[in-house]
Structure formats: structure tokens, C-alpha cells
Amino acid sequence: MASAEQQQLEFPCVDLLAERQRALDGGPEPAYDRVVTGYELFRHQGDPLRMDHGGQLAEFQLAYETWGRLAADKSNAILLHTGLSASSHARSHAKNAAAGWWEKFIGPGRPLDTDKFFIICTNMLGGCYGSTGPSSINPVTGERYATRFPMLTIFDIVRAQFCLLDHLGIGRLHASVGASMGGMQSLAAAALFPERVGRLITISACARSHPYSIALRHTQRQVLMSDPNWNKGHYYGGIPPHIGMKIATITYRSGPEWERRFGRKRSDDTIEPTMCPDFLIETYLDHQGERFCLQYDANSLLYLSKAMDMFDLSASAQQRVNDKRHSSVDDLADLIRGMAPIQMPTLVLGVQSDLLFPHWQQREIAQCLRKAGNRMVTHYELDAIYGHDTFLIDVVTVGAAVKGHLENQLA
Amino acid sequence: MASAEQQQLEFPCVDLLAERQRALDGGPEPAYDRVVTGYELFRHQGDPLRMDHGGQLAEFQLAYETWGRLAADKSNAILLHTGLSASSHARSHAKNAAAGWWEKFIGPGRPLDTDKFFIICTNMLGGCYGSTGPSSINPVTGERYATRFPMLTIFDIVRAQFCLLDHLGIGRLHASVGASMGGMQSLAAAALFPERVGRLITISACARSHPYSIALRHTQRQVLMSDPNWNKGHYYGGIPPHIGMKIATITYRSGPEWERRFGRKRSDDTIEPTMCPDFLIETYLDHQGERFCLQYDANSLLYLSKAMDMFDLSASAQQRVNDKRHSSVDDLADLIRGMAPIQMPTLVLGVQSDLLFPHWQQREIAQCLRKAGNRMVTHYELDAIYGHDTFLIDVVTVGAAVKGHLENQLA
Structure with a gap:
């Protein structure tokens, strides 16, 4: 009676996950621990970095890489902010010939023209590619921070970057440039240090995270935190939350x-x-998840994902961060007030096919800036088909807009 | 030195999940096992149901409920197809006074007017509210099917429903009506049995599943299948995959x-x-996930989610189901050929804010039907703000369109 209706389905993908998990037990260190991209290291000591939500770091370090030459008057620096998962390796160079995440956008004659500009890219605070983050050793205890790392915000990340600029003697940037989470950072840099940011470029980002984006990231975090191997963040030295991380990053x-x-x-x-x-779409996603989860620290994902959720340029939200109330009044006027310091020439790029940061969110940025009195706001809406990743791929349309904005002579 | 940077974050949500999981061990049967909505039961015996992917069911049962009275000539029946998670309880009645999932849409004078029509709603094959599905006892073995249940398709689900119509002596429906996964079923019914479907209504559905929808459902399935308690589907009598199910259904x-x-x-x-x-959006999602995961069988979710992914009305896909090759040629002409049998008056509704079944997919349905020669296609695009759930909520706009299409006198 072994009829068709009694055949047990097979689940090779589940077997494979279990097998990979066993292989990780006592196996090699995760890939991100071995990543040295040829970065420079900036060590901040002395004053602790006091963070928006009450925590602090007695000291921290930032991994960074640079391209081009800093002018004698130090006026030609561009700070490039990365997305959540990227390292400081935006372009290949002598110390590391591997292609960077914005390889085609940086170089002589390129959108970020190394004949003209000095480009600085950091691994952000909270990351896992050389900068201080949850997987770093806490100098006070000699152990990895794990989830003893303090909650951090986009503003904290930017403040740490400006400590590096101080260290390099760079008072004023030619421009602050970023896409996705990097586009939140460039906005935050312009709002926090308006006198130090000459021009602003924000691509596929938003001025405050919206419920749909929070919902997506919430689900990712719940997937990750429900993996027993995550162990409330204390997995270093044991089996990492491989399955949870893999699925969270699909x-x-x-x-x-x-x-x-x-x-x-x-x-x-x-x-x-x-x-x-x-x-095919499933095997593609499966492969992407598998690749990424071995290259990135789960706790970094949690902290930075939450930092994105909390991002809100509204005036009341910025003030409340300081006096410990964090809800923002849901009010466009409030957002416009918070963006009022941003009066430098600004390029806002959005992509119509972006599902993570829908293009109405970039329109919101442009509209608020204009209503706040900024008379040099350029807003392009692109019809590219690559969705949120367009900024990584489309050097023709994105690159030209970036180059034009950085090099345009302003009266 | 217990400085701020050494404080361990707390994770009450993780503790709560672990606690709930312990409580479920040897605890009460899941809620869906106890759901008896006042349904009638149709038992199909005799010829086995042969299924598209080679499996078969020697016998099966369908839970169904009806409203209104069947006319003497049996010409006034409407088959209402449900979305993935719904039971046959679309409206309250004498045997069950609880509000149904389409309570306001069914009744005297309502969009599905019980003064005029005899409405039939089934729990679909593969579900867990009275119809045969993975959580049912396999009569051959005396054990629950679990993942020995055969793979099933939207067409299989519809064929089972038409066995019920045969049983009721209903040759030709006044209309086949459905939204979401139910809108796939109503399309499938019209394509499979065009001579038995008088009018067609398909709401917030699609003629073939697209990569983005597959990607979303793929992720849900992976979350669920990675929960160790899922145990390749054999969790009945043990701890159900509570955490995986909860997160999958966010x-x-x-x-x-x-x-x-x-x-x-x-x-x-x-x-x-x-x-x-x-x-708030997070606590809302968390609550929704918790509620749903206790009310629905995880294996039913897997099978029906996969059935949606495989749905494709293209001619080659329909043929290949039969000769065991399932990829569809990606070709609009192919889809038009597959939809050619659908020549009855058809209402296609889409909602601009729908992210699960974007409105271009309903436009695709209408365009293909017209190109296939159907001269009675009505396509409304709604500007409602409720996204995919609009069909459950907006009795004003959705209801009026449905009523108009069902009652309009045709020359």
C-alpha cells in the first residue's frame, strides 16, 4: 500500500542547513574576523564617545580607506558613507587590489574624481570590518562586547566619523555622500555639522524611517533573535546563529x-x-543569504538595523534623543524644522522600483528641504529597474548625477 | 567599572518566546483542531482525486457553509473562494453566530445577496479547518499526513470544489468569486470549467505568481522550516513550530x-x-503573528504557500503540469493562450497600495483576457489605503463593484 499519497516529501535544504551548522561548530573563525581590506586605523582615545541613548565608548577605532590626494588647504575631501553591510573598501588600491563596492564610481575622471578629490570611506561604528562594534574586544573587560555594546544611532555613527575628520585636520568637507543607510548618514552629517558639509548627496535613503521599512527590519531581527544559537548575542567562540542570519538576510x-x-x-x-x-529566484536568494551570513556579524546587523529604524530628522525627535524621549510628533512641520540646518547644495536621488526605500521617501526629503528654505535642491527620480541596489550598479545614470553635483561650479 | 558600555541589553521578547514554547509542550491541542464553525461536511469517496504533481487522495472531505437558498433550477449558486488562511465561515448563521471573514459582504441586499443567490464557501483542500489537509488523518495509515500529504496546486483545490458542486447537483455557477489566493482559484475555475462558470470575479490576485511574491513566500517557508520543532512536518503530538510559524506569518x-x-x-x-x-508597528506585527500562529497549521501554510508560487495560467504551464514539466515559457502570448477559455463576464479588481499582489498584476489579468477576445472585462483600480487587505475591509468600494457585476442584466 505504498501509494503516492504516503510518500514522504524530501527536504534537502533543511538537511543542508543542519550539516552546515554542524560544520561551524568549533570550525574556523567567521570570514569578517579575517577581513583586512588594506584599511588604515584611526584610534580615538581620551574623551569617551557619549552616545544618544545614554551609553558611551571609552575608546573606539574606525577602519578607513582613502583615494586621491588631500589638497594643501584640505578643501577637497569627500566623506563617503556606506550602506549597512559594506566595508571601507569602496575601491581597489595598492594595499588591496580586490574590487570595492563602488569600484566604478571612484577613480580618475570618475563620478568621485580622484584627480580632484580626496575620498574617505569608513567602516561605520557598530560594523564588523575593522571598526569598533559588537564583535570587538571591549578594552575594559578584555571580552567581546556582544550585546553589552551600547545602543547606537545614525548620529553616533556620524559623530565618530567627524572625530576622524578632526584627526585628519579636515575642517570642512567638499561633500558628504551616501546611499541607503549611507544616505541617512550623509543627511545626518549635514544636519549635525552644517558648517562642515559643503555639498550633500543622499541616494535611496529617507529623512525618517517609515512603518513599512521598520516592519521589514523588525521581521529580520526577529528571525535572527529566534535562532537558539544567537544566545542573546553571546555566540562568539560557539556556533554562530547561521540559520537565523542566513534567513534574516534574504x-x-x-x-x-x-x-x-x-x-x-x-x-x-x-x-x-x-x-x-x-x-531560480529561490535558489538565487538562498545563495545570497548563505554568502552574506558568513561574511557579516549577526550582532552588527541587529544594532545597525535598529539604528536605521530609529533614524528621524524631525526637530522634536532630535531634541528628544537628548532628553530621552524618542517618539516623534508625526508632523511634516516638525520634520522641516529638523532639516532647516541643511542649506547647502543637495542632490536627492530616488529610484522608482525601490521597494525598501520607496521613491516617495526621497521626494519627502526634497520637499522638506525646499520648504525649509534650501534653494539648491536637485531631485532626480530614476526609472532604473534594479530597485534599491541601483546605486551599486547603475554608474551611467547615478554616476553622472553624482559627478555633476560634485563638480558643478556654483555662482 | 560597571560603566554604561558594559550593560547587558535585555531581550524580554526572546524570553517570552521560550516561555510560550515550554508551555506548548504537552499542552492543549492547537486551536485549529478545535474549530468547528458550523460547517457541513462533503465526503468524496470512490474515484481517487488525482493531483497535478502525481500524488492522489483515495478520499477527501471538504468543509463548507452556505447562505441563501438554491433555486429549483439550481441556477443561482455562487462559489466563494477564500484566501490562504480563512475557513469556510464567511458569514455568521444559525449554527455559528460568530462573525465571518466576509460578514458585511454577504446577506440580504448585500454584495453577495442572499435574497437572490445561494452562496457556497469551502475550506480549501490542504487547509486545516475541516477539509482534508496535512493535519488530517490519512485513512490508509491511521496517522496524520504531515509532509506525506501530496503536493497540491490551485487547480487541484478547484477540482475538489467542483466535486462538491457535482454532489450538490449544481451544473453551472452564476459566478465564481474570490480574492487573494481565492482570486487565483476563481480564475482557475473559469479556465478549467469555463462552461460551468457564468461570471467571474477576481480581486487582488494574479494570473501567475511573479518573482517578488515567490521571494516573500520563499522567505516565510524558510523561516518555518528552519524551526527545529517543525521536524520536517512531523510535529503533531509534540511541540509545534511556534516560533517559526509566528515569525513566518508576520x-x-x-x-x-x-x-x-x-x-x-x-x-x-x-x-x-x-x-x-x-x-507600535512592531508590537502590532508581533501580536498579529502570535495570534495567527496558534490558529493555523504550519504544514497547511507550507503546502498552500507553495501552491500559490506554482500558480500559472499560461498554456504551456497548464500543459506541462500534465506531462510533468513545469517551467513556463515567459511569454505573454503563452499566458493569453492559457486564459483563452475565460470568455464569461469578468470583474478584475486591484488596489494601488497592494504590496503583495501589486496592481500591475491585476492589469495583466485584464489585458490578457481582452487580448484573448473576452469583450466583457471590467477592470477597476482602487485607491484604497489598506493594501492587500482592502477586500476584507472596504465594503463600500469593493462591495459595490461586486454587487454591480453579479446583478447587472446582460443583453
């Missing part, structure tokens, strides 16, 4: 591009469908 | 409505932010 950034690239194609259309990855 | 259906309802409000703005649910 992002679904694009729409139209996937339609063209994957459509409804299956990875093997000679076999019956299964519950395990089956459509 | 959906993020709306955008604009959340903006108005939650904005950036926090659940308690007198305390510092935490990694656990903190913003």
Missing part, C-alpha cells in the same frame, strides 16, 4: 529586474516541484 | 494605512529603545 530588493532575470524559471524543470528552493 | 500587507495608524509612534516613549518590539 532581502528582496528588486522587482522589475527579477521579472526579466528570473521570471518563473525553475532551477530544474525535469523534476517535480519541492518545498525546498525550486524556482 | 506579513506586512499595508503601507499608507500603517503610515496613518502607526507612523513612528513607540509603545512606550518614556523608556530607551530596545531590540525587542518597540515601535
Whole structure:
């Protein structure tokens, strides 16, 4: 009676996950611990870094890389802010020939022109590629911070970057440039230090996180925190939260591009469908998740994901961070007041196919800046098909807008 | 030296999940096992139900409920198809006074007018509210099917429903009506049995699942299947995959409505932010996930989620289901050919704020039907703010369109 209705389905993807998990037990250190991208190291000691939510770091370090030459008057520096998962390695150089995450955007004649500008890119505070973050050793205890690391904000990240600028003797930036979480940072830099930011570029970002984005990140964090191996953040030296991290980092950034690239194609259309990855889009996501989860620290993801949720340029939110009330009044006037310091020439880029940071959020940035009296706001809405990742890919349209904004002679 | 930077963060949400999990060990049967909504039971015996992917069910049962009276000539029946998680209880009645999932849409004078029509709603095959599904006892073995249940498709679900219609002696429906996964079923019914479907209504659905939707459901399934308690589907009698199910079912259906309802409000703005649910949108999602996961069977979710992914009305896909090759040629002409049988008056509704089934997918349905020669296609695009759930909420706009389409006298 072994009829068709009694056949047990097979789940090779579940077996594979269990196998990988076993292999990680006592296995090699995670990849991010071994990443040295040829970065320089800035060590901040002396005054502790006091953070928005009451924590502090007695000392911290930032990994950073630079391209081009700093002018004698130090007027040609551009601070490039990264997205959540990127290292300071934005472009290849003598110490590290590997391609960087913005390889085609940086170089002689490129959008960030190294013949003209001195580009600085840091691994952000809270990250895991050389800068102080949850996976770093706490100098006070000699142990990794894990979830004893203080809660941090986009503003904290930017303040740490400006400590580096102080160290380099750079008073005023030619520009602050960033996309995605980096676009939040460039906005925060302009709001916090308006006199030190000459021009601003913010790409595929927002002026405050909206419920849909919070919902997406909330789900990712819950997936990760529910992995027993996460162990409230204390997994270093044990089995990392591999499964939770893998699934948490399955992002679904694009729409139209996937339609063209994957459509409804299956990875093997000679076999019956299964519950395990089956459509090409699924094997693609599975592979992306597997790759990323071995390269990034789970606790860094948690802290930086939460920092994005809390990002809000509204005046009341910025004040309340200081006096410990954090809800923002939901009021456009409040947001406009908070963005009032941002009066430098600003380029806002949005992509119509972006599902993570929908283009109405970039429109909101541009509108608020204009209502706050900024008369030099450029807002381009791109029809690229790559969704949120467009800024990484589309050097033709994104690159030209960036170059134009950085080099345009202003009366 | 107990400085601020050494304070361990607290994670009450993780503790709570662990506690709930312990409470479920040997605890009461899940809620869905106890749901008897006052449904009738149709038992199909005799010919086995042969399924698209090679499996079969020697027998099966469908839970169904009805409203209104079947005319003597049996010409006034409407088959109402449900979304993934709904039971057959679409409206309250004498045997069960609880409000149904389409309570305001059914009744005297309502969009589905019980003075005129005889409405039938089933719990779909594969579900867990009275119909045969993975949590049912396999009569052959005396044990629950679990993941020995055969893979099933939207077409299989519809064929089972038409067995019920045969049993009731209903040859031709006045209409086949459904939203979301139910809107896939109503389309499938019209394509499979065009001579038996008088009018068609499909709301917030699609003619074939697209990569973005597959990506979302893929992630949900991976979350669920990675919960050790899921145990490849064999959790009945043990601890159910509570955590995996809870997180898998955190959906993020709306955008604009959340903006108005939650904005950036926090659940308690007198305390510092935490990694656990903190913003109102997070506590809302957390609560929704907790509620749903106790009411629905995890294996039903897996099977029906996969059935949605595989849904494709393209001619080649429909043929290949039969000869065991399942990839569809990515070709609009192919889809138009597959939809050619659907020549009855058809209402297609889409909602601009729908992120799960974007409105271009409903436009695709309408365009393909028209290109296939259907001259009675009505397509309304709604500007409601409730996203995918609009069909459950907006009786004013959705209801009027439904009523008009069902009652309009056709020359």
C-alpha cells in the first residue's frame, strides 16, 4: 500500500542547513574576523564617545580607506558613507587590489574624481570590518562586547566619523555622500555639522524611517533573535546563529529586474516541484543569504538595523534623543524644522522600483528641504529597474548625477 | 567599572518566546483542531482525486457553509473562494453566530445577496479547518499526513470544489468569486470549467505568481522550516513550530494605512529603545503573528504557500503540469493562450497600495483576457489605503463593484 499519497516529501535544504551548522561548530573563525581590506586605523582615545541613548565608548577605532590626494588647504575631501553591510573598501588600491563596492564610481575622471578629490570611506561604528562594534574586544573587560555594546544611532555613527575628520585636520568637507543607510548618514552629517558639509548627496535613503521599512527590519531581527544559537548575542567562540542570519538576510530588493532575470524559471524543470528552493529566484536568494551570513556579524546587523529604524530628522525627535524621549510628533512641520540646518547644495536621488526605500521617501526629503528654505535642491527620480541596489550598479545614470553635483561650479 | 558600555541589553521578547514554547509542550491541542464553525461536511469517496504533481487522495472531505437558498433550477449558486488562511465561515448563521471573514459582504441586499443567490464557501483542500489537509488523518495509515500529504496546486483545490458542486447537483455557477489566493482559484475555475462558470470575479490576485511574491513566500517557508520543532512536518503530538510559524506569518500587507495608524509612534516613549518590539508597528506585527500562529497549521501554510508560487495560467504551464514539466515559457502570448477559455463576464479588481499582489498584476489579468477576445472585462483600480487587505475591509468600494457585476442584466 505504498501509494503516492504516503510518500514522504524530501527536504534537502533543511538537511543542508543542519550539516552546515554542524560544520561551524568549533570550525574556523567567521570570514569578517579575517577581513583586512588594506584599511588604515584611526584610534580615538581620551574623551569617551557619549552616545544618544545614554551609553558611551571609552575608546573606539574606525577602519578607513582613502583615494586621491588631500589638497594643501584640505578643501577637497569627500566623506563617503556606506550602506549597512559594506566595508571601507569602496575601491581597489595598492594595499588591496580586490574590487570595492563602488569600484566604478571612484577613480580618475570618475563620478568621485580622484584627480580632484580626496575620498574617505569608513567602516561605520557598530560594523564588523575593522571598526569598533559588537564583535570587538571591549578594552575594559578584555571580552567581546556582544550585546553589552551600547545602543547606537545614525548620529553616533556620524559623530565618530567627524572625530576622524578632526584627526585628519579636515575642517570642512567638499561633500558628504551616501546611499541607503549611507544616505541617512550623509543627511545626518549635514544636519549635525552644517558648517562642515559643503555639498550633500543622499541616494535611496529617507529623512525618517517609515512603518513599512521598520516592519521589514523588525521581521529580520526577529528571525535572527529566534535562532537558539544567537544566545542573546553571546555566540562568539560557539556556533554562530547561521540559520537565523542566513534567513534574516534574504532581502528582496528588486522587482522589475527579477521579472526579466528570473521570471518563473525553475532551477530544474525535469523534476517535480519541492518545498525546498525550486524556482531560480529561490535558489538565487538562498545563495545570497548563505554568502552574506558568513561574511557579516549577526550582532552588527541587529544594532545597525535598529539604528536605521530609529533614524528621524524631525526637530522634536532630535531634541528628544537628548532628553530621552524618542517618539516623534508625526508632523511634516516638525520634520522641516529638523532639516532647516541643511542649506547647502543637495542632490536627492530616488529610484522608482525601490521597494525598501520607496521613491516617495526621497521626494519627502526634497520637499522638506525646499520648504525649509534650501534653494539648491536637485531631485532626480530614476526609472532604473534594479530597485534599491541601483546605486551599486547603475554608474551611467547615478554616476553622472553624482559627478555633476560634485563638480558643478556654483555662482 | 560597571560603566554604561558594559550593560547587558535585555531581550524580554526572546524570553517570552521560550516561555510560550515550554508551555506548548504537552499542552492543549492547537486551536485549529478545535474549530468547528458550523460547517457541513462533503465526503468524496470512490474515484481517487488525482493531483497535478502525481500524488492522489483515495478520499477527501471538504468543509463548507452556505447562505441563501438554491433555486429549483439550481441556477443561482455562487462559489466563494477564500484566501490562504480563512475557513469556510464567511458569514455568521444559525449554527455559528460568530462573525465571518466576509460578514458585511454577504446577506440580504448585500454584495453577495442572499435574497437572490445561494452562496457556497469551502475550506480549501490542504487547509486545516475541516477539509482534508496535512493535519488530517490519512485513512490508509491511521496517522496524520504531515509532509506525506501530496503536493497540491490551485487547480487541484478547484477540482475538489467542483466535486462538491457535482454532489450538490449544481451544473453551472452564476459566478465564481474570490480574492487573494481565492482570486487565483476563481480564475482557475473559469479556465478549467469555463462552461460551468457564468461570471467571474477576481480581486487582488494574479494570473501567475511573479518573482517578488515567490521571494516573500520563499522567505516565510524558510523561516518555518528552519524551526527545529517543525521536524520536517512531523510535529503533531509534540511541540509545534511556534516560533517559526509566528515569525513566518508576520506579513506586512499595508503601507499608507500603517503610515496613518502607526507612523513612528513607540509603545512606550518614556523608556530607551530596545531590540525587542518597540515601535507600535512592531508590537502590532508581533501580536498579529502570535495570534495567527496558534490558529493555523504550519504544514497547511507550507503546502498552500507553495501552491500559490506554482500558480500559472499560461498554456504551456497548464500543459506541462500534465506531462510533468513545469517551467513556463515567459511569454505573454503563452499566458493569453492559457486564459483563452475565460470568455464569461469578468470583474478584475486591484488596489494601488497592494504590496503583495501589486496592481500591475491585476492589469495583466485584464489585458490578457481582452487580448484573448473576452469583450466583457471590467477592470477597476482602487485607491484604497489598506493594501492587500482592502477586500476584507472596504465594503463600500469593493462591495459595490461586486454587487454591480453579479446583478447587472446582460443583453
